[in-house]
Amino acid sequence: MLELTAIETLFTPWQSLAGGVLIGLASVLLMLTLGRIMGATGVLAGILTPSAHPDIGWRLALLAGMITGPLAVMALTGQMPAVEVPVSMPMLLVGGFLVGIGVTYGSGCTSGHGVCGVARLSRRSIAATAVFMLTTGLTVFVIRHVVGG
């Protein structure tokens, strides 16, 4: 079985919009202060290969901020953000490995291409975003309704 039973989630338009606004705000502030694109792939790759990216300090600071995000939400609301994983461990590992290869060849992911690149109207990022949204949708459809259906 590829996937465990799908977990139903509530439609949360306002909360998700507020989250999106904060993601956009963080991207603008990073451009304003350091002149950098807020891309999770770039930040992670820079930390993993410090010899190719000597300027590691800001990436580590950014990563530390990201990781403490859920703890700040916990402190403010008394509840840890939900991370529900309807995926078996082997498939989680296969998916993670493919994401790692894909974002390295594609030079970016949902944050770098999907938010920052699209906001800059970069042709490359718009193409990348269209492609990965399409293949993600197709993959979910195949797993849930063709193989698992």
Place this chain on the structure above:
Amino acid sequence: MRLLSTYLIGLIFGVGISISGMANPAKVLNFFDVAGTWDPSLIFVMGGAVVVAFLGYRIVLRRPAPIIDAKFHLPENSRIDARLVGGSALFGVGWGIAGFCPGGALPALGTGQIEVFAFMAALIAGIFAAKWLMTLTNARAARLLRRET
């Protein structure tokens, strides 16, 4: 100062991701499962983030330089090539299998859930595998080029 402001920007991003639902694979996979347990919330995340980043970049990029750095570090490559399209396609397949993307998973590490660490380990392995493959193919291309000249 530079590290503190960058940490706070990472924190804003991490809080945004946490409350938006991007760190929750159940919600991400439901967004793509239009034919099943559809949850359209994530369109509000992408919409909010892109609109804020689009407007903010218009203002910020009018400056000659960012506040803390000497220049803006913007990607100049505008070619839509096989690496970009193939990589993005593969990223989408992995995202559709696992439900985590890098920007969702990094903040999710803060929840301490074992699934996030498993995904991150596989993601990092994928990044190194891709970098190794790229070095191999680049070396081969350089050898072929030398032989021709």
